[in-house]
Amino acid sequence: MTLPVEILLGVYLGLLTGIVPALVAGSLGFLVRYFSGVTLPGFGVVVLALSIASVQGGLLGLVEPSIAQSPRLLVAVLVVLMLALYAHNQGDKLGAELPRRLSLTALxxxxxxxxxxxxxxxxxxxxxxxxxxxxxxxxxxxxxxxxxxxxxxxxxxxxxxxxxxxxxxxxxxxxxxxxxxxxxxxxxxxxxxxxxxxxPPSGSLSRRVPAGTRAVSIETLVPTGLARGDEVVVRTVERSIRGTVLSVRTAADAEDTAAGDGDDPVSGETTLPDSGTESPVEVPVRRSGASPGGIGRVTIAVARRDVDPLLAADRPRLVVRSRGTNREFEAFALAKRAGYAIRRITVGADGASADPRSAANVTVVAVRRQGSETGGRRHGWVFGPGIERSLGAGDEAFVAGPETLVEEFAEATGR
Structure with missing residues (x-):
């Protein structure tokens, strides 16, 4: 046969006989590196691969004795060694990278x-x-x-x-x-x-009832926009009772429920049917919905002493209480709209001699002093004008004025 044919046959025989030596070399390289941290020597891999390949080559020699005298044998040996060394290298790399301690927590x-x-x-x-x-x-x-x-x-x-x-x-x-x-x-x-x-939810109504109160349902005229969390006053013939709305259901809500899935669009609850079939008590569908108003049933959290009078009331009337307006936020908004800034500062040692009256465009709104006569303890806040003396080290103050001047005053006195 010609040389190219012999080379091709050698590659074929090398691939055929090199599979098993490669598997053994790769497995040993991984096991040795993983458990001992030592790389298996390449010479040992070569000897092992040739030993295993010689067994297979000997079996082939029994079938075809002419292989031992042909160039294809050398080519086959080179292919076997390359496969074994490559498999050993990959197994050694896998043994080095695989974590030693593999637990479910790590996974x-x-x-x-x-x-x-x-x-x-x-x-x-x-x-x-x-x-x-x-x-x-x-x-x-x-x-x-x-x-x-x-x-x-x-x-x-x-x-x-x-x-x-x-x-x-x-x-x-x-x-x-x-x-x-x-x-x-x-x-x-x-x-x-x-x-x-x-x-599904269970018992969410009881979780919304504050400690020390009881939930009572009444039928009355429901104001439009009433929703869970509103503060209300229930007026009866004899007295007025304050409470917090837990859920609302009106006739308009019932029509929506009949056209939908049976869910309360205001309170997020599903009412049990009269047949007594078992189903979840409450399903939170819409949390922030407001009542359309009308005659309906309102569940209110009231004090324990108000439960009996509320249940005995004939025609209770519902009045929604105002939560009021935060005047502090209004004041800050007005000051900002006028181009003024309000800042809290703590007077440092360098600004201890600062006199708030010397800054005509900066006003000290409030001050809380720290006196040495009280052992370093702070007094309460003093609001309004008429501050008797200069700011001292450790005093806290709220100052107001044009933003640039307030920043300059804070840098000069603060720490």
């Missing part, structure tokens, strides 16, 4: 794939979306259809620099808080897809 510290991370400024975040159906948790009633659809179409943004285990905990806590779920289990994969197993 759980997986992170998200870089493809799903969204950069918002310099902070990475990921949008978690459910995958598949929202499954019911064993031992609990099935989820209502509206709540199941809400969870299935929902999405949640979370920090992307957290391991998957922490993302699962945060998403479960958010679902439990947002939807009043009795229990929830979340599993998130590297692509940001969540598998959710949830249990």
């Amino acid at each position: 759980r510290q997986r992170t998200l794939s870089a493809d799903v991370v969204e950069l918002v400024g310099t902070v990475g975040q990921v949008t978690i979306r459910p995958t598949g159906e929202i499954r019911d948790m064993e031992g609990y009633p099935p989820l209502p259809a509206a709540l199941r659809q809400t969870l299935k179409t929902g999405s949640w943004k979370l920090p992307a620099d957290l391991p998957l285990s922490e993302l699962e905990v945060r998403l479960a806590e958010r679902l439990r808080t947002d939807h009043d779920l009795a229990d929830v289990d979340v599993s998130i994969d590297e692509q940001g897809r969540a598998t959710i197993v949830a249990a």
Whole structure:
């Protein structure tokens, strides 16, 4: 045969007989490096590979004795050695990179794939979306259809620099808080897809009743816009009773419920039918809805002593209390609108001799002094003009005036 044919046959025989030596060399290289941290010498790999290949070559020689006298033998030996050395190198590298202590805890510290991370400024975040159906948790009633659809179409943004285990905990806590779920289990994969197993809410009305109060339902004329959390006064013939609205349901809400899924659009509750069939008591569908008004039923949290008078009332009237206006925010808004700034400063040692009366365009609104005669303890705040003496070291003050002048005064006196 010609030389090219002999070379091709040698490569073929080398590949055929080099598979087993390569597997053995790679396995030994990995095991030795992983357990002892030592690299198996290349000379030992060569001797081992030739020993294994000689057995196979001897078997081939029994079938074809002419192979031993042909150039193809040398080519086959070179191919076997290259395969064995390459496999040993890869096994040694794998043994060096594989963690020595592999536990379930380490496996759980997986992170998200870089493809799903969204950069918002310099902070990475990921949008978690459910995958598949929202499954019911064993031992609990099935989820209502509206709540199941809400969870299935929902999405949640979370920090992307957290391991998957922490993302699962945060998403479960958010679902439990947002939807009043009795229990929830979340599993998130590297692509940001969540598998959710949830249990419907149970007893959420009792959780909304403040300590020391009782929930009482009355039928009355409901003001338009009344919603959960409003402070109201129930006026009866004999007295007025204050309380907090826990849920509202009117005739208009009942019409919406009949046309929908049976959910209370204001309080987020589902009312049990008269037949007594078992179903979840409450389903948080819409939390911030306001009542359209009209004749309806309102559940109010009142003090214990007011329960009996409220239940005995014939025709109670409902009056919504004003929460008032924060005058402090109005004052700050007016000062800012006029181009003034208000800043709190602490007088340092260098500004101890500063006299607020010397700055005509800067007004000290309030001051709290720290006197040496009281052992360094601070007195209460003194508001308004008429400050008797200069500011001392350690005094705190609120100053107002044009922004540039206030900044200069703060730099001169503050620390």
